[in-house]
Amino acid sequence: MATENALLTILVEKINNDTLVLPTLPAIALKVRKAADDPEINLNAMADVISQDPSLSARMIKISNSAYLGRTVKVTSAQQAVTRIGLRQIKNISTALAMEQLFVSKNEIVKQYMSQIWSDTIEIVANSMAALQVHTKLTKNRTLNLDSMMLAALVHNIGVLPILTEAERHADVFANSTFLDVAMDKMAGKIGASIMKEWGFEPEFVHVAENWKDLSVTSDSVSYLDLVRLGAALCGKFESHKDQIFEASIKKGIVENLSQLLTDEFEDLRESAKLIFQ
Template identity: 75%
Template structure:
């Protein structure tokens, strides 16, 4: 227990002193984001940037053919995928699809936790994207974008990464999963917000990473935070706040009733989202 408390103290001190080592964006995500911010960039040039990473290219084609873009004609090339998705959305989607590269470790114990965290994150993404589809179909409100929902869901628990990395130096704490859960619950929100700020992400992503599990944080109108919370709650996250999250989503009009998330159509939306990450 002394080691566990010591690790918690170390993490808290590093956060307070701004000395905690934060993960960096995958190189391909950085390249795409910089290219997207170039006012002179065109679709051909962007396709060339994405083509530098075969895995990202393949997933970009998958998402361009997914139910979320609602097109019947299939695309088969990166150029076609970029054209279909558009420059505005490419920045967030490419970042989201490169995110898996962060959930790795050479330590077998940490690797196991990283993989579990990634699998859990993909579940939240699938549920969040399905929630968005249900919401859009019901309300015709397209104010929230698929690219932003995907990215927000993927970074919602990003604060777990430095905790697991730091814990790698104290492997005995992995014998106590409960302790790790406590450390993550106490600190991952603050760390996640720091990561989002360090990466220069917009405030809505900072809010999701910092407050997705804190139901006392509420904003007017339907936000990405609401979509991710409902997606997380529906796949079993923060059990103690699950009913609160469901009630808040209904009151805000994200959905009218939980039955909307119990349909075959909802399951199809989820399955389509998961295919993107296979």
């Protein structure tokens, strides 16, 4: 308990003193986000930015040709990919594709955590995106969009990264599941909100990162937060509260009944989403 409290004390002090080292987005994601926010940007210029990173360019082309966009005519260049995806979506999708680069560690215990958290995150992303597509088909409500849903689900648990990084710095003391689990449970939401603000993300992403575990935080209309929680419950998170989340999803009209999340169509949508990150 003393060691667990020591880790929490260090984290709290660093947050209060504004000295906690927050992760930074990979350089290519920053470039794309900056370019996307430029009112003068055009498709050709955006394609040039994306082409600076061969890996991102290849994955953008892959997404353009995937069931995610529901197209059958193949594209073969970054320019064609940008044209198909559109400038609005490029910003979120490029950020999403760069996220995996943050989940790396040299410490074996922390590395295992990073790997498991990333794997769990992709499952939650897939469930959330599939649930949104089912909801949109049922209700014709297009208030929420798929690329923002992807990004919201990807960053929902981003607050664990500085905690794991801090544990890696003091591996002999803190790289222990007992301490890490408690620290992440207590601190990840607050830290996640700080990261989202530091990165300049829109309020809805800050809201998800800060509150996804706090079921007392709700909204009147269907939100990305609702869908992240539903996605998490569907892959085994919130075990003691999953019925509450399922009931809230039906009451809010995300789905009419849970059977709509057990169909072959839902599974196909899930798999299409997961393919984006393979």
